[in-house]
Amino acid sequence: MTAVDTSGSTVTNTTVPSQNAPDRIWILVFVACFLGLMVDGMDFMFLSYALPSLMKDMALSKVQAGSLGSYTLLGMALGGLFGGWATDRFGRIRTLIFTLVLFSIGTAVLAFSQNFWQFAIIRFISALGLGAEYVTCNTLMSEYVPTRFRTTVMGTLQAGWAVGYVVATVLAGAIVPQFGWRWMFASSLPWVLLAFVVRQFVPESPSWKQSVARQAAAKAEGLWKEVLLEPRNRRSFILWVLTSGFMQFGLYGVNSWLPTYLVNELKFNFTKMTGYLVGTYCAAIFGKVIAGYLADKFGRRCIYAVSCFTTAFFLPLVVYYRTPYNIVALLTILGFIVGTPSGIIGTYMTETFSTRIRGTAMGGSFNLGRVGAAVGPAVIGLIATHYSIGLGLIAVGGGYFIAAVISSLAIPGKQFDPQKGV
Numbered sequence: 001m002t003a004v005d006t007s008g009s010t011v012t013n014t015t016v017p018s019q020n021a022p023d024r025i026w027i028l029v030f031v032a033c034f035l036g037l038m039v040d041g042m043d044f045m046f047l048s049y050a051l052p053s054l055m056k057d058m059a060l061s062k063v064q065a066g067s068l069g070s071y072t073l074l075g076m077a078l079g080g081l082f083g084g085w086a087t088d089r090f091g092r093i094r095t096l097i098f099t100l101v102l103f104s105i106g107t108a109v110l111a112f113s114q115n116f117w118q119f120a121i122i123r124f125i126s127a128l129g130l131g132a133e134y135v136t137c138n139t140l141m142s143e144y145v146p147t148r149f150r151t152t153v154m155g156t157l158q159a160g161w162a163v164g165y166v167v168a169t170v171l172a173g174a175i176v177p178q179f180g181w182r183w184m185f186a187s188s189l190p191w192v193l194l195a196f197v198v199r200q201f202v203p204e205s206p207s208w209k210q211s212v213a214r215q216a217a218a219k220a221e222g223l224w225k226e227v228l229l230e231p232r233n234r235r236s237f238i239l240w241v242l243t244s245g246f247m248q249f250g251l252y253g254v255n256s257w258l259p260t261y262l263v264n265e266l267k268f269n270f271t272k273m274t275g276y277l278v279g280t281y282c283a284a285i286f287g288k289v290i291a292g293y294l295a296d297k298f299g300r301r302c303i304y305a306v307s308c309f310t311t312a313f314f315l316p317l318v319v320y321y322r323t324p325y326n327i328v329a330l331l332t333i334l335g336f337i338v339g340t341p342s343g344i345i346g347t348y349m350t351e352t353f354s355t356r357i358r359g360t361a362m363g364g365s366f367n368l369g370r371v372g373a374a375v376g377p378a379v380i381g382l383i384a385t386h387y388s389i390g391l392g393l394i395a396v397g398g399g400y401f402i403a404a405v406i407s408s409l410a411i412p413g414k415q416f417d418p419q420k421g422v
Helices: 023-057 062-090 090-111 116-142 148-181 181-186 188-201 206-214 220-229 233-264 270-299 298-321 327-338 338-351 355-373 375-386 387-408
Strands: 002-004 011-012
Touching: 011 206, 023 090, 023 116, 023 188, 062 116, 062 220, 062 233, 062 355, 090 116, 090 181, 090 188, 090 298, 116 148, 116 298, 116 355, 148 181, 148 220, 148 338, 148 387, 181 355, 206 220, 206 270, 220 233, 220 355, 233 270, 233 298, 233 338, 233 355, 233 375, 233 387, 270 298, 270 327, 270 338, 298 327, 298 338, 298 387, 327 338, 338 355, 338 387, 355 375, 355 387, 375 387
Parallel strands: none
Antiparallel strands: 002 011
């Protein structure tokens, strides 16, 4: 069967992958998406490790330093909004290639920035690719993995971000003390080669092809209308904007300021700080995988809410009850817990919307949520100016609590099967 998609390209092979599709296909897609999210997480964390040096070299205030995280998240939000729409309009693979090129080159260009505004503008542009790449990888992967173990695989996929954190931590420890923060950002450039690997070897989603074949006469411009005007879609969309926004308010606030908290308030040197955070982010890898497995067994909704509640209640323990003797254990547990909601949300969201609007709705809701999340780092910077970074970490942790309440009361799980192309 042959059909013409809405971008004018010829679409062939519109068969939806069966539950018995060759393992090598979805494993290949998984490897590509995992590497994509790994680089995404690595590039995001580079800013956290550069902040202490940036504040000194560019004479930044704490509010300015926090706003760089906010500019990053605003860029990711807009990139995710466009990227989600682009995956439905132009295909998952073409969008993925574009985003990989944009943020790999954009992050490397940060090495040449000379002042606050140059850095902020370049970071905003590169972050457009970071946000779009996240939603594209999740949408593509969800359409290849069978329902019975989808969250386990998707949780493992989210571990790519945590692996990226580990890689960024190791690189920061090796590069920043000896060569400075500029060389750390420049190390992102070689990852542009991943885009060429994806273009050559990763196949387009059969579910998307089938959806395009059925909707060949429909205009892609109507995707947003379908999301916002159909009552069921609109309700789910609004709920996910709120849920993802509050979760990311906590997540990115913590991740943006945790390295600076260890250096400035706990008085760790840079090398010691990166060593501690390697353990924290390694624990996050296991947290995401285990959360995905539990969500397949007990339900996306239940485990997501529990993981958000647990994170909200554990952050005050790290701040108020840490001692030189237990800080390593507390950071390791925090790493495990803070990663669990992220291991579930990808599957939870993709199963809320149909294939035709999945990228648009998921990208839109998750990345409008990033706009709320962009407030997180700035809030911590503001609180740190008057009180302490630790108190700021506790405050943004409240976002996890609100996300848990909304999801547990209002968002059902498993509403659509991404493999069926409907």
